[in-house]
Amino acid sequence: MTIWIGIAVGCLGCYLLKLAGLSVPKSVLERPAVHRIAALLPVVLLAALIAVQTFSDGRSLVIDARAAGLAVAAVAVWRRWPFLLVVALAAVTTALVRQLIPAS
Amino acid sequence: MTTGPEGTGDATPDGPTPDSTIQGNSNPDPPDLDWRLTRTQVLRDSMGVAIATGAYAISFGAIALAGGLNVWQTLALSLLMFTGASQFGLIAVIAGGGAPLAGAATAIMLGARNALYGLRLAEILRVSGLRRLGAAQLVIDESTAMSIGRDTDRAARLGFYATGLGVFTLWNIGTLVGAVGASWLADPRALGLDAAAPAAFLALLAPRLRGRELWALALVAAMVAVLAVPLVPVGVPVLLAGLVGVIAGLIPRKGTTQAPDPAESIDSSEPDDQPTREPS
Numbered sequence: 001m002t003i004w005i006g007i008a009v010g011c012l013g014c015y016l017l018k019l020a021g022l023s024v025p026k027s028v029l030e031r032p033a034v035h036r037i038a039a040l041l042p043v044v045l046l047a048a049l050i051a052v053q054t055f056s057d058g059r060s061l062v063i064d065a066r067a068a069g070l071a072v073a074a075v076a077v078w079r080r081w082p083f084l085l086v087v088a089l090a091a092v093t094t095a096l097v098r099q100l101i102p103a104s
Numbered sequence: 105m106t107t108g109p110e111g112t113g114d115a116t117p118d119g120p121t122p123d124s125t126i127q128g129n130s131n132p133d134p135p136d137l138d139w140r141l142t143r144t145q146v147l148r149d150s151m152g153v154a155i156a157t158g159a160y161a162i163s164f165g166a167i168a169l170a171g172g173l174n175v176w177q178t179l180a181l182s183l184l185m186f187t188g189a190s191q192f193g194l195i196a197v198i199a200g201g202g203a204p205l206a207g208a209a210t211a212i213m214l215g216a217r218n219a220l221y222g223l224r225l226a227e228i229l230r231v232s233g234l235r236r237l238g239a240a241q242l243v244i245d246e247s248t249a250m251s252i253g254r255d256t257d258r259a260a261r262l263g264f265y266a267t268g269l270g271v272f273t274l275w276n277i278g279t280l281v282g283a284v285g286a287s288w289l290a291d292p293r294a295l296g297l298d299a300a301a302p303a304a305f306l307a308l309l310a311p312r313l314r315g316r317e318l319w320a321l322a323l324v325a326a327m328v329a330v331l332a333v334p335l336v337p338v339g340v341p342v343l344l345a346g347l348v349g350v351i352a353g354l355i356p357r358k359g360t361t362q363a364p365d366p367a368e369s370i371d372s373s374e375p376d377d378q379p380t381r382e383p384s
Contacts, residue, residue: 006204021222048345
């Protein structure tokens with residue numbers, strides 16, 4: 001149930017942001033700081049999500065098979081391989097490492 | 105720098121085609137171009153983006169299921185939130201065991217850039233009333249990238265609606281396919297699907313890392329988040345990283361270190377809005 005609340009709040013917030021852009025006078029959002037923050041937020045949030053999702057189990061820091069998956073994904077991204085290939089390679093690598101080292 | 109929609113015209117996934125030969129590849133979108141040719145070009149670009157995005161949605165559907173959402177919740181996100189990075193952000197926080205509201209906050213912060221896209225698009229679309237309420241939902245990376253930078257408002261509007269509606273359709277179909285497919289799996293973790301999400305984030309992040317400052321900021325944000333994991337509730341580390349971004353953005357910059365305008369960097373901000381990549 002609480003997941004539905006999170007979904008509802010998130011969807012409403014995201015929609016209102018989209019609508020605000022089309023609706024508010026330009027001067028309200030047309031500020032350098034607003035632009036900088038909007039451009040920087042994806043960078044910091046994505047970097048944090050990568051780090052937390054790879055190196056933690058939610059409560060504590062761990063290094064496991066996911067790190068190998070991310071390393072392979074990094075190479076694939078660097079080589080500019082297609083998105084789905086990047087994601088698939090990370091998953092397959094992680095699954096293989098788990099097969100080899102069951103504890104990871 | 106950004107290539108913009110005009111730069112994508114000669115980089116359609118299928119390469120040179122009869123139409124692109126007619127108009128010449130060096131300057132795909134000249135102002136005197138016949139509208140029918142322009143329309144064909146715009147629609148083809150939009151289609152390519154929509155197909156690539158639909159494929160990407162399959163991975164979203166599967167990852168959402170692996171993260172603990174059910175099929176209906178996953179479908180609701182694609183239908184109602186409809187902005188990829190935010191959707192991934194929300195399921196990532198929930199998958200890690202974080203509070204759903206922390207997930208919502210992450211999603212909303214990731215969606216802040218859409219408001220700035222709207223600023224650009226408002227002048228082009230000039231919509232009001234119910235039409236504006238509908239158009240707002242289509243304001244995403246892809247529709248903005250395929251709209252701004254066109255030579256005429258007419259072509260820009262076509263790019264926006266064709267891409268927005270095309271991506272909306274295929275994004276939701278792709279989500280359905282991925283979610284239903286993953287719901288048949290007994291243990292998504294055995295397939296390594298929990299590592300698919302960070303890989304997806306990496307693919308989203310990489311094109312944004314332009315210049316040393318952004319690299320440094322990304323590393324600081326990652327460090328802050330990781331160090332905070334044992335100290336604060338699940339989901340909060342990512343929000344702390346968001347705070348780092350806000351603080352960094354509030355520091356006034358001078359000289360050459362201009363802030364990247366999100367609307368200028370979107371052409372490669374998400375892998376699915378790069379028509380140069382093969383839609384698979």
